[in-house]
Amino acid sequence: DPLQGQSEEEISERAATILREQNPSRLPPGFCFHGVRKLGDGRVVLKACTEAEAGIIRGLGPEWASTLADGMQVSKPSHQIIIHGVPANFVPGLPASISQLHHWNKLFVPLVDDITHIRWLHALSDRHIAKSASSLVVSLSREDSAAHLVRHGTSVLGKLCRTDHFIQSPLQCYHCQAWNHISLVCPQRDEPS
Numbered sequence: 001d002p003l004q005g006q007s008e009e010e011i012s013e014r015a016a017t018i019l020r021e022q023n024p025s026r027l028p029p030g031f032c033f034h035g036v037r038k039l040g041d042g043r044v045v046l047k048a049c050t051e052a053e054a055g056i057i058r059g060l061g062p063e064w065a066s067t068l069a070d071g072m073q074v075s076k077p078s079h080q081i082i083i084h085g086v087p088a089n090f091v092p093g094l095p096a097s098i099s100q101l102h103h104w105n106k107l108f109v110p111l112v113d114d115i116t117h118i119r120w121l122h123a124l125s126d127r128h129i130a131k132s133a134s135s136l137v138v139s140l141s142r143e144d145s146a147a148h149l150v151r152h153g154t155s156v157l158g159k160l161c162r163t164d165h166f167i168q169s170p171l172q173c174y175h176c177q178a179w180n181h182i183s184l185v186c187p188q189r190d191e192p193s
Contacts, residue, residue: 008036079146080166092118104155108148
């Protein structure tokens with residue numbers, strides 16, 4: 001992996017240079033990234049300074065990313081929210097459910113494409129009792145849409161529901177009870193007791 005041995009600063013400078021050279025008319029001459037974060041799985045997160053610059057970069061296509069490193073791809077950011085008290089008769093799996101959710105909340109979610117995914121917090125099969133309402137996890141591509149829905153609430157089937165930013169709970173091992181790994185790869189699993 002060519003990015004493995006590089007610092008975040010080097011990756012940021014190299015990516016900005018590639019973008020400026022390939023698209024001189026679309027990006028300002030002094031364009032730079034706000035920052036870079038290298039993830040443990042080898043992926044790299046590049047953060048633009050403004051939402052407008054991020055939109056331009058996403059619109060440029062995948063060619064510049066493969067110039068930075070083989071196999072590198074551009075992905076849209078995902079801002080997840082959790083909507084509490086959603087009536088159970090709302091069906092997130094239907095093809096029309098995203099457009100319905102957009103229609104009820106179009107004041108805060110400008111485009112239907114801003115909603116990328118909808119799911120129940122817990123699958124219907126995980127429920128032991130019939131419930132009249134449950135929590136829904138929604139993925140949005142725009143940070144401002146997520147912030148507006150958290151601030152003002154989300155309308156679902158005419159009901160205004162309390163909304164929060166969704167924070168995925170960390171992995172916990174059922175073998176040693178430690179965090180950030182599962183029992184299948186637990187380092188203490190092979191130790192003699």
